[in-house]
Amino acid sequence: MRLLALFLVAVAAQAQDVPVDTTNLPPNTEPYEVVVLRDIYDADGPLVAVPMRVVNTSAYPVYFGAAPALWAGSLLADEDLDPALRLTVAQAANFGLTFALKNLVRRPRPYVAVAGVTARDRGHQGDDVFDPHSFPSGHTSSAFVIATSVSLSYPEWYVVAPAAVWAGLMGVTRVWHGVHYPSDVLVGAAIGTVSGAAVHFLLPRVFGEERDAAPAMPVRVVIPL
Known part of the structure; x- marks a missing residue:
């Protein structure tokens, strides 16, 4: 019995010294998020690259222009300034x-941590990078806070639809x-959406309050007899 135990211990020790071959593992053994990252990143060609670069360039x-443009447009048109204020606070x-x-999280960027992935964004090509942290996506959160705030202030299809498409593509292009990572984008979208919605519903009306609260003055029509 003692010899059997010693034999089993020797076999186990020998098994631990055998290296595991990881060079020929199938792709789906990678973390699922990295698989999705590679699927988006590997999509190439003019039909993909051009819109991805255009959306990224518009960021x-x-x-920086959405809030000033809304302030200026509202002042020039003599319209309610509260949408511009809400957008500024939400941003x-x-x-x-x-x-x-x-x-707080300090997650490395994919082009640093994932083999075969390089940065297509010029702001991340070089030694001096303004923001080396990946989680969450600042571009995506900024796009969604603008889209959410503007859409809630102007709930028309021609405002909501383009804003939603642009914000969604911004998240995809950051992965491309x-x-x-995809999770950076999803959390960034959630942060931007919640920020925009929270400010819209919680911030009291400032510029339009008196206009809304003031009762309409009755108009008297005097008919001479």
């Missing part, structure tokens, strides 16, 4: 929450550019 002009809240999570 900063829209991010600020979204920015603070997104970058707080980035510095190799700078974000």
Whole structure:
């Protein structure tokens, strides 16, 4: 019995020293998120690359221009300024929450951690990167906070549909550019949507309050007899 026990221990010890071949594993043994990342990243050709690059290029002009444009347009048209105020506050809240999570989680970018993935975004090509953290996606959260805030303030199909499509494509293009994982995009979309909706429903009306509260003055028509 003692000899059998010693034999089993020797076999187990020898088995632990045998290396496992991981060079020929099928692709689906990777984490599911990396598989999705590769599927999106590997999609190439003009029909994919052109819209992905166009949407990605539109990011900063829209991010920094949406609120000023809404302020200016509302002032020039003498319309309610509350939508512009809500968008400004929502963007600020979204920015603070997104970058707080980035510095808390500190997740490396895919082009750093995943073999075969490089950054297609010029802002991530080089040694000096402004934001090296992947989770959550700041581009996506910013796109969704704008889309949500504007859509709730102007609930027309010609506002809601383009805003939703643009925000959704922004999330996809960040994965295609190799700078974000799918979960970065999903959480970024959630943060932007919640920020935009929360500010819209919780922020009291400021500029339109008196206009809405003031009762209409009765008009008297005097007919001479």
